[in-house]
Amino acid sequence: MLLLAAAFLVAFVLLLYMVSPLISPKPLALPGAHVVDKLLQAKKEIEMHSINDKQVVLCISVDVSQDYNQVENVIKQAQEKLGPVDMLVNCAGMAMSGKFEDLEVSTFERLMSINYLGSVYPSRAVITTMKERRVGRIVFVSSQAGQLGLFGFTAYSASKFAIRGLAEALQMEVKPYNVYITVAYPPDTDTPGFAEENRTKPLETRLISETTSVCKPEQVAKQIVKDAIQGNFNSSLGSDGYMLSALTCGMAPVTSITEGLQQVVTMGLFRTIALFYLGSFDSIVRRCMMQREKSEIADKTA
């Protein structure tokens, strides 16, 4: 009797796995698609990878967080030269870490402006055309720090969490128009931006970050493009990324039944594991605090 029930369950799950691709969005065809991105100096580097004569890399210089009208113009220019935008990747952003009371007050507004508004403006400039054409992809590059708040990342996490809120709401608005949103949550990635971030990183943040390894940007990019073409809402890399995304999925949409099923099944286990991680982060913070106080007392009595 129990065996029969188990067999039915297995058969049902297998059926879901087979049916799953049917509810997923149709993958975006990249050949010939028009992707707008902000890599000015990389044009030469990118052009080395061309696969036919027709491909073009267009470069336009603008600060995407400054003024919406400028951004709208840039998109208009780009569309005049290369046609309507099929996929927008919002990758402009920067990171800065430090204790809440040590960060310069202007940092909070600055990070929010670059990371959040700098994603809002380009998205707003392309969304109407995408809805009219009934096709499009918008990628937002958040961060693992946009899935959990970590010591030293008060300003940064806030800006990356904001991107997620925007993306979830936006996806609900544009789903019937066959426009799909992807939010990528890369881990620490070996880039110039990361090197810059490390210059001022507090000790506790560095110690906590050592829980995950640094990735190569090529790996991260491959995963993001794959998820974007497919139209997956969630894009993450590695086993840490998988666990964090399943754990923090909250009310985010799914684009495949299998993804939903996995989230349902793993959540309890992952939350348990997460609680242990949180405990270890708290103890790192506590130890650093006590270390610092001991040395302050030592300095005073010296």
Add this chain to the structure above:
Amino acid sequence: MLLLAAAFLVAFVLLLYMVSPLISPKPLALPGAHVVVTGGSSGIGKCIAIECYKQGAFITLVARNEDKLLQAKKEIEMHSINDKQVVLCISVDVSQDYNQVENVIKQAQEKLGPVDMLVNCAGMAMSGKFEDLEVSTFERLMSINYLGSVYPSRAVITTMKERRVGRIVFVSSQAGQLGLFGFTAYSASKFAIRGLAEALQMEVKPYNVYITVAYPPDTDTPGFAEENRTKPLETRLISETTSVCKPEQVAKQIVKDAIVVTMGLFRTIALFYLGSFDSIVRRCMMQREKSEIADKTA
């Protein structure tokens, strides 16, 4: 055998329940405590101030409009439980300039002593389709809801860490837990509050400072009435899934510092809700297109 394992499991869970209060922070004593409430002149903020006042706290109300502040002060003072209690009112825009906010906190601390609890309740909501919202709305909501919570928190945090005691409450929203149609700008600002709070809690935990993030549902306040004036149809229909609460209930709960735990069952339920929201949006879209075609052919 199975029965024995089940018995062990039940005993273990009961043990955890008994041990749990031991790892929880010691509750903050409200009698005589100095509570600062931003956005305290109306809505949820005012009710939180009343709730704290009823339990013996000294209140500093921070808001922009002086008349509203004085009115709220009178209303709060009706709930006093002893002669010593004070309600202080200071008028400032908490999102404008950090130095102004720092001054306000300094003034408040000179009169009523160091801040024991800060409630960041200043905020506003606005909804509309992503492409219909005015471009300035994105920056404005982020400024009021997020920066307006950052600045007061930053002004009190150092003293709280020195004294090794404090509470900071951030009032997010259910829209800060899930993004809903029409709330691109608002949800982003309320999600941001959560990211800030999670990171901040990790920094201040060893100092016995505790952060609370409140996620109120639609609450019957002047702010909500304002929000409803421009709400899109889809947003209204989706919001009807939950009922509107009274601000007194919300305030009581927030002050009690509730903690919630979720598991796999809720994710299943959540997926069904998401499905129904998507179908509301799709139906409205098709409805709208049908009427557009009808208008064209007419």
